[in-house]
Amino acid sequence: MTATLEVTELRKQFAIGRPAIDGVSFSVPAGEIVVLLGPSGCGKTTTLRCVAGLEHPTGGEISISGKVVSSPERGVLVPPRSRDLGMVFQSYAVWPHMTVRQNVIYPLKHRNISRADANRKVEEALALVGLSEYADRPVVALSGGQMQRVALARSMVYRPQLLLLDEPLSNLDAKLRLRLRDDLRVILKQTGMTALYVTHDQAEAVVLGDRIGVMRNGKLLQMDSPDAIYNRPADLFVANFTGATNELAGTLVTCNGQYGVVDFGDGRQGEVALFHELAPDQKVRVALRPENIAIGRPNGVNTFSAKVLDRRYQGTQTAYGIELFGKRLEAIELGTAARHQVGVEAPVSLPRECLWAYRDSGPVSHE
Amino acid sequence: MFTGLWVAALLVILAFLVIYPVLMLLLGALTDTNPVVDGLSRSLSHLSVANFLTVLANPNVGEALLNTLIACGGGTAIAVAIGLFFSWIVVRTNTPFKGFIAAASILPLFAPPLVAGVAWAILGSPKTGLINTMFKWIGSDLRVDLYSMWGLVFVFGIYYAPYVYMFTASALRNMDPSLEEAAEISGASAFSTLFTVTFPLIMPAIVSGMLLSFIVMLGIYGIPAVLGAPTNLNVLTTYIFKLTNWSPPLYNTAAAVAIILMVVTGLLVYLQQRVLSGRSYTTVAGKAFRPRSLDLGPWRWFTFAIGMLYLLVVVVLPSLALIVAAFRKFMFIRDVASLFDMRQYSLVHFESIFDNPLTMRSIYNAVEVGVITAVVGGALAFAIGYTIHRTRVAGRGTIDLISTLPVAIPGLVVGVAYLWAWIGIPGGLYGTIWILALAFIARFMPDTVKALSTSFLQIHRELEEAAWVCGKGMLGTIRTIVLPLASPGVLAAMTLLFVLAIRELGSSLFLYTSNTMVMSVLLLDYYEGGNIGKTAAFSLVQTVLLGVLIGGANWLSRGAAQGNVARTG
Structure with missing residues (x-):
């Protein structure tokens, strides 16, 4: 029942401007949840809408369980209603002139399903999202979170081959978002549904996705497990987008397999991790997470002296601005005590496996 | 202070x-005295519901009321069909020159009803009407007679469609397109989406546009005066005027009929306000709606043609009729050749x-x-x-x-x-x-x-x-x-x-x-x-x-x- 999704060299060019999707390829094996993550305007929603058939791609191929549903080159374009998929919209899109039950039974009415069968499926779907008691309420009487649960029940009641979710949590308030996020993963895994999920929230992506694809400017930069995205980002943008917001510039001196030595200027050298082939004498940029900078704890090879510029106490953590190699870096230290004074010189240590070196290909703009 | x-x-x-x-x-309405002859004090002493x-109880009043309801009801039905269709074309499809059609759809609002009535009288009179002259010329046996209830309903319908259009077009524009997309994903066809999701959702707008056009038609004098007069077809407005024009003028009866008209209008206005203030189906959405337009394929030229037809019927034909009639020395047109005979035209009427x-x-x-x-x-x-x-x-x-x-x-x-x-x-x-x-x-x-x-x-x-x-x-x-x-x-x-x-x-x-x-x-x-x-x-x-x-x-x-x-x- 649940199926694989195969997207090959997908392209979408609107009337004006650069392509919204520029050669995106990925696949979602049956039963897996893949999250497309990226800043707004990166093409993730357009990709999802192409898979749904709501947007018409200008190139590439999309197939669902082996059947091609969209291929402009071959003139194939299956309308959304024949693709057998479910979709949850950002704005819920529950029909306000119907009750909860009428909303959920709607897709079944357009399929050849007996009345008794349909009713049973509606009960099941409502039980799954925890709304059994609300079946006969008008949807406008529900809260935002409940409406989104109705939308979810409606999209799953007919057990489509593939479930598409377009930022389904972004209209909810913060607390509800966290709860529904965890529930969503449980429900999806319980039904074993193949799902494609679009969001700009990294935390959501990490919790929900079996794999995450990071997109930018219409291109898929990296598609990997959440762990790999966070620990081995493919490029500077992915590193920055997933939280490694500090950046140091330098020149590679030597490289030795997984690690190398970088000169940060004035002969100050440090060891860094290399994910790519890089040659000595190449200019590199090094990304680093604020929480991986340890202040006041000399440890290992990369220990330097830095100056504390400012301090922002945030309750469970403290954010510092420090000056290292003439550059300002952000550092975060967990704990409810702020330990370092502004103005002091302190040793900082940067673990080499947390310093990721990338080829310096000119200035990168971070959204 | x-x-x-x-x-x-x-x-x-x-x-x-x-x-x-x-x-x-x-x-x-409550006296039988004449205000000019008898003065106010005498009127006050003759107050009665009689x-x-x-x-x-007057059968003529009943007939005028019935005619009014039929004419406005029929006109409203046509107005809703036209208004709804055009708002859908303009807001939801890829019909070519949509902007032009949108502008054309509200043009009739500016036509004074009397002028519209006169133009359609010139076009649709049973004997000398330009439309019948054309039918005769192409050898068709078809004849139209707009001096009738049908004519009244037709002209009402085409001229008051914009009231429905304005309400439904803005409702469609403000509707979250993902509501329709959700229906499509659920397996509904475009047609079924239109009738199970789109129209039910904008129902409040349809109903209030409908009521408004009905209310406006109720109060129109010009069109029924022109099209109804030849066959003595009275609606409330024309009947009221007739009453004051008899000699002696029946001011009391006119006042009473005016009260009836006012009560009917008042009820409808109240109903419309209720509909408008009732629950509207506006929905929350994080981002601005992307305009969603249905690709009609070759059918878009069909919808375009209907738009042009409407423009032809409400603007071009009446204007031509007025121009022809205004510049022609004699309105009698024997055949089409005479229609284009320049010697027949002059500024004499001006x-x-x-x-x-x-x-x-x-x-x-x-x-x-x-x-x-x-x-x-x-x-x-x-x-x-x-x-x-x-x-x-x-x-x-x-x-x-x-x-x-x-x-x-x-x-x-x-x-x-x-x-x-x-x-x-x-x-x-x-x-x-x-x-x-x-x-x-x-x-x-x-x-x-x-x-x-x-x-x-x-x-x-x-x-x-x-x-x-x-x-x-x-x-x-x-x-x-x-x-x-x-x-x-x-x-x-x-x-x-x-x-x-x-x-x-x-x-x-x-x-x-x-x-x-x-x-x-x-x-x-x-x-x-x-x-x-x-x-x-x-x-x-x-x-x-x-x-x-x-x-x-x-x-x-x-x-x-x-x-x-x-x-x-």
Whole structure:
């Protein structure tokens, strides 16, 4: 029942401007949840809408369980209603002139399903999202979170081959978002549904996705497990987008397999991790997470002296601005005590496996 | 102290403009005395429901009421079909030249009903109509007869479709497109989506557009006067006018029938307000809606053709008919060859209407009434709007209520009411240009107050409060802050009032004398005089004049829109 999704060299060019999707390829094996993550305007929603058939791609191929549903080159374009998929919209899109039950039974009415069968499926779907008691309420009487649960029940009641979710949590308030996020993963895994999920929230992506694809400017930069995205980002943008917001510039001196030595200027050298082939004498940029900078704890090879510029106490953590190699870096230290004074010189240590070196290909703009 | 006087003054003015005439109308309906001959005191002593009941029992009244309901009901059905179809084409499909079709769909709003009626009489008269001449020429046996209930329903339907269109188009535009996409994903076809999701969702807009077009049709005099007269087909409005034109005029009966018309209108207005204030299906969405347009494929040329057909029917054909009739020496057209025979055309009808001193006088009078209405009505509406929306004085609720009342009073009923209010008072307003202007001010008060209020409701309250803090008084603040900022909107509202006043026919019918004849009434005179050439020529003159004025009003309100941008920040 649940199926694989195969997207090959997908392209979408609107009337004006650069392509919204520029050669995106990925696949979602049956039963897996893949999250497309990226800043707004990166093409993730357009990709999802192409898979749904709501947007018409200008190139590439999309197939669902082996059947091609969209291929402009071959003139194939299956309308959304024949693709057998479910979709949850950002704005819920529950029909306000119907009750909860009428909303959920709607897709079944357009399929050849007996009345008794349909009713049973509606009960099941409502039980799954925890709304059994609300079946006969008008949807406008529900809260935002409940409406989104109705939308979810409606999209799953007919057990489509593939479930598409377009930022389904972004209209909810913060607390509800966290709860529904965890529930969503449980429900999806319980039904074993193949799902494609679009969001700009990294935390959501990490919790929900079996794999995450990071997109930018219409291109898929990296598609990997959440762990790999966070620990081995493919490029500077992915590193920055997933939280490694500090950046140091330098020149590679030597490289030795997984690690190398970088000169940060004035002969100050440090060891860094290399994910790519890089040659000595190449200019590199090094990304680093604020929480991986340890202040006041000399440890290992990369220990330097830095100056504390400012301090922002945030309750469970403290954010510092420090000056290292003439550059300002952000550092975060967990704990409810702020330990370092502004103005002091302190040793900082940067673990080499947390310093990721990338080829310096000119200035990168971070959204 | 000052505020008390202010509220009292507004209430007195409103009572004078609205309450007194309506009470006199009621009095007229409940007596059998003649206000001119017998005077007011005698009328008061003859109060009884008997007259009203007699009128209700009169079969002619029943027939006129039935005709009215059939004509308006049929017209509304057509208007809903056309309005809904066009709003869908314009908002939801990829029909070519959508913008053009959108503009065409609201054009009929600007046509004065009498002019539209005259044009369709020229086109659709059973014997000499241009359409039948064409049918004869192509050898078809088809004949149309618009001098009938069908003709009335048809012309009502095509001219009042824009009221439905305006409501449904904006509802469609404000609807979250993912509601429809969800239906499509669920497996519904485009057709089934339209009927299970789209239309049910905009039902409140459809119903209120429907009620509004019905209400407007109820009060229209021009179209049924032209198309119904030849076959003696009466609706309430034409019947009321007939009653006052008999000799002796049956003012009491007219008042009673006017009350019936007012009650029906009032009920519908109440219903419409209920629908509008009821639950609207607007939904939350994080991002702005992307316009969703359905790819119709080759069918988009079909929808385009229907748009053009509508334009042809409501604008091109009537205009051509008027032009042909206005420039032709004799309206009898033997065949199509004679239609294109240039020797048949001349300016004789224009010369003839401008030879008539009444023509220039009527234009002058109309403009004078228009200016008085716009200036006095605009100022009054501003005072009322400001008092209702920006102050907390006691009594503003009553002011709001009374100033909104005329919404439920058709123009013709306003005319009869003012007739009753002033005809019995010698040396009073009756026979002056002012009675027309005051009737128009009362009639258009709700629209003007609404239009003006939006223009200053956009001015943030804090701008006024800042001026108060700086030491300006209330009036000084209005003069130095509110008026300058709201001036484009105020000007636009006044221009609209001016245009409405000079094309108004219904209320003028009962209030003019030979000295205060206005354009719209003179046009009816020409028509009833039987000279179709002069009628058409004068219709053209009026249409051009109105076109220029409406263009000017548009230009002014565009200035208002630009001003708004500066103010919302």
